[in-house]
Amino acid sequence: MASSRASLAAALGVAILLVGCANRAAQNRAIPEPLRAAFPPAVAPVERRPDAVIISSVWDGLAQAERDRLRLQYEAQVLRADAYGAIVDVQGVDRSTPGTTAGAHLGGAIAGAAYLDRGLRGGNYSVGGALAATLLGAAIGSAADRRPQSRFQFRYTVRQGDGEMRYVDEYTATPFRHSPGLCVRVPELTQVGQHVCSQTPESVRQRYLAVEWTPPAAAAPAVDGAATSAADAVPLAPANAAPGPVNSPPAKPVL
Secondary structure (H helix, E strand, O other): OHHHHHHHHHHHHHHHHHHHHHHHHHHHHOOOHHHHHHOOOOOOOOOOOOEEEEEHHHHHOOOHHHHHHHHHHOEEEEEOHHHEEEEEEEEEEEOOEOOOOHHHHHHHHHHHHHHHHHHHOOOOOOHHHHHHHHHHHHHHHHHHOOOOEOOEEEEEEEEEOOOOEEEEEEEEOOOOOOOOOOEEEOOOOOEOOHHHHHOOHHHHHHHHHOOOOOOHHHHOOOOOOOOOOHHHOOOOOOOOOOOOOOOOOOOOOOO
């Protein structure tokens, strides 16, 4: 009788242990919903389109189909005629200011005189103590000094895209400047491609539209997983085709 009770207790213990292990495994497999939301599935990064800087006069001379393709294939930036130009002359002035040391000199002199006066009045005087007092006073007085500052002013003469001359001032901490003939944005004076200042519709076609390109809608799968057919792609006419309606993203504002 005792052996049967022991066997029954052992069997119950094993059953309880198996049930506990099964529940624990099920809990490990089931991920709570808040935890899923906190760790969303990784998304592949979107490839960034290359930049295409085009001046407004050339942009207006392109066909509508060409402008639509530029919007789809590139990050098109259209520059106004007064937003770029070539540097024709530059003049510079060194406006740096030297540092001051009057505070350190005055502090050292006051500390040294105070130490000497104390020694003459009966205190202990030593050359080392006088030197230490002078150095300490100079260190305290240097807080009132001003550090040297390097500052250079450059005045650029820029011939804008519309032919007008314009002066643009720039202040820098280094004596290096832009060279005459460089094509820059105005008034930022940041360099753009040299081809921008001599851009024509034909050069834009050769630089940006002569490259073979497949529209993203014809190559990428649909959102629901079904493949997109070539008939669903955005129709793009060749460079010399007549203008036609094309669904394209809006162009960036004219800079």
